[in-house]
Amino acid sequence: MVLAGVGVLTVPTASAAPLGTAKVDPGQGTDETSIDLTTSAACPAPATNVLVKVTGKGFPAEGKNVVGNSPLTTYPQDPNGAGFIVPLTMTMRDYANEAGFSTLEGRYDLTIVCRKAFGSETFGEFTGSLWFTSNTVYQDTDPGGTNPTGTPSGTPSGTPSGTPSGTPSTTATPTPTDSASPSPSTTATGGDTVGVSTSIPPNASPSTTDPASSGGSSTAGGSGSGSGGGNGGGGLADTGSDPVLLGLLSAALVVTGALAVRWARRRGLITFGNN
16 A cells, blocks of 8 residues: 555656646745745646656656645635645755756656545646746746746837927018108199198108199289288298198188189279279
């Protein structure tokens, strides 16, 4: 019976369906580090026992048993999940020495197999992996970038970049303003000449002016000089006053002179022709 029990511990197990993953703890260590495996779920019924094997460079192709067939009740439950925790009995250096090689290199898979105490039937397995980046140092992530145990590794990088370029610009070109310098002039003919010269500064809105001009000619009889005639002086000087006011004043003077001449004719004070 003792020999039979030993045989159960060493008989290779056939590959079983994967049930989940086994987390390697600690995730980084050395060949002398004590390692625990934590499953992501529980073994299904009717499994009552588990064993652990290791595969990788230096170990047999079918794997080396590193934890013998033992009851599930031996191992504590994972307080953070539905799985359980299986500590390895020795270190990876110990297992390498037992297998007859000295250099740990590359990837090694640690597989927990769910089974019964007797027989070869299995009911699923949990696998965790580690990588030796040197003969003495390991990590639980693939230095090449892939992670077969299903644990995401690496941080996505890449920030969208691109700054809209081009600044709209609007340039307004001032339009030259028209300049006008109207020079209205009013000439009264009737013995007197009234001249109005008005200069409007540039950019000023020209006002509507009434360049009233009326001309008349009156010749006093007799001596040729009457109280209503006369030489009236010269033109008005440009004083810079409002052109409209000056125009109205000129028109008023002309009208006043015409009325004065008409009044004088009616009184017989001024005669024209042979009268």
